[in-house]
Amino acid sequence: MTKVYVGMSGGVDSSLTAALLVEQGYDVTGVYMKNWTQDLPGMKCPWADDLADAKRVAVQLGIDFKVFDFENEYKQKVVDYMIDEYKLGRTPNPDIMCNQEVKFKIFLETALEDGADLIATGHYARVADGKLLQAVDTNKDQTYFLYRVTGEALTKTLFPLGEFTKPEVREMAKERGLFTAGKKDSQGICFVGQIGIREFLSQYVEQKAGSIIDKQTGKVLGQHDGAIFYTIGQRHGLDVGGGLPYYVVGKDMEMNEVYVTTNLNDDALWRPELTIASVHWINETPQPGEYQIRVRHRATLIATELSFNEGGSVNLHLGNAERAVAAGQSVVIYHDDVCIGGGIVS
RNA sequence: UGGGGAUUCGCCAAGUGGUAAGGCAUCGGCUUUUGGUGCCGACAUUCGGGGGUUCGAAUCCCUCAUCCCCAG
Numbered sequence: 001m002t003k004v005y006v007g008m009s010g011g012v013d014s015s016l017t018a019a020l021l022v023e024q025g026y027d028v029t030g031v032y033m034k035n036w037t038q039d040l041p042g043m044k045c046p047w048a049d050d051l052a053d054a055k056r057v058a059v060q061l062g063i064d065f066k067v068f069d070f071e072n073e074y075k076q077k078v079v080d081y082m083i084d085e086y087k088l089g090r091t092p093n094p095d096i097m098c099n100q101e102v103k104f105k106i107f108l109e110t111a112l113e114d115g116a117d118l119i120a121t122g123h124y125a126r127v128a129d130g131k132l133l134q135a136v137d138t139n140k141d142q143t144y145f146l147y148r149v150t151g152e153a154l155t156k157t158l159f160p161l162g163e164f165t166k167p168e169v170r171e172m173a174k175e176r177g178l179f180t181a182g183k184k185d186s187q188g189i190c191f192v193g194q195i196g197i198r199e200f201l202s203q204y205v206e207q208k209a210g211s212i213i214d215k216q217t218g219k220v221l222g223q224h225d226g227a228i229f230y231t232i233g234q235r236h237g238l239d240v241g242g243g244l245p246y247y248v249v250g251k252d253m254e255m256n257e258v259y260v261t262t263n264l265n266d267d268a269l270w271r272p273e274l275t276i277a278s279v280h281w282i283n284e285t286p287q288p289g290e291y292q293i294r295v296r297h298r299a300t301l302i303a304t305e306l307s308f309n310e311g312g313s314v315n316l317h318l319g320n321a322e323r324a325v326a327a328g329q330s331v332v333i334y335h336d337d338v339c340i341g342g343g344i345v346s
Numbered sequence: 347u348g349g350g351g352a353u354u355c356g357c358c359a360a361g362u363g364g365u366a367a368g369g370c371a372u373c374g375g376c377u378u379u380u381g382g383u384g385c386c387g388a389c390a391u392u393c394g395g396g397g398g399u400u401c402g403a404a405u406c407c408c409u410c411a412u413c414c415c416c417a418g
Contacts, residue, residue, distance in 0.1 A: 009379095011379095013379095082380090091380085092380075094381095095379060096380070097380095098379095098380095123379095144380090145379070145380080185378085185379080187377090197381065231381050231382060233382050233383065234381080234382055234383085235383075236371090236383095239356085239372075240370085241356070241357040241369090241372085242357040242359095242369090242370055243357085243358050243359085243369070244358090245370060246370085247383095248382090296380080297378070298378065323382095323383075324381090324383070326381065328381085329380080329381070329382090
């Protein structure tokens, strides 16, 4: 009997994932990954509640349940990475790093060592022949967050939810009477939870006043308390009013200055061409040519001409310019339904 | 110091006798397993202060204050 370790977060998706695998005849073990347990000012970390929920469902399903403690790894590989990137003035995507380093690496390794044959998670994605495919529910597809997983890891991974839509998942969870059937979807960076990225960062970074400058006139419009807290395309949090809305179009980390404009067509806001580094291919390296890309989770796929640069970076010529693509964000590349990999915007 | 103009929510800005538009910002919510975007809702009993005219004024008159422009 195939032994599967299911990552259970205490949410509906992973709960149903475990239930489906049991029904499919696998020998299922539920695993709660303890990645972050710190409370933050103004927000209680929900890990204890999530753990309790995951455990309840495991009991309901009559499966074994374990807790894997990855707090150190998570702090180093995900949180520190995120903070370092922000300090460089970039805008990282910690959840992608979490999948690369924790769920599909340490968790996978630990599970295999512990006797598992396969692992499973509640991601909306599909695997076929070691390839990563978009979920049937394209509206909910989460392959964007998974492009840094290796093809080898995928051969040992099951994504049972990839065949269903979110409403179906909720319905099935309800039919089975799972404790978590009615639980609200989590959102935002898992560990940051309810508080914003800004509040989180200010725990680790010193706040320093700087100027908000109008790119068009050069006038100082106001003050902010750290260029690190702003990202390109951002509108809110500037506290600058009068006439049209202002959007962030750039920043200077050295000078601690944030540049804004009311011009929606500003060149800095639109990227018809992207260069990505730290490129990762799930399977084999693709040939230059026509592909589709996605610049953020849930964005529609857009046609792209892919070519390779000297030094390994990849150049992407977009069919339509994308708005507010920040350095540090990920571009994920698709060939029809297959997610073939991607890279990080330079 | 003469002459002219201005003063409406944190910001921009309608409104010239009939009982305070709108936009930005902000706050709250929705959307979303990243940042961000977007959407919805809330947001001046009050119009620089004080008098007066009028049934009734932000809108007319007087006066004080502040700011701006031209003369010096």
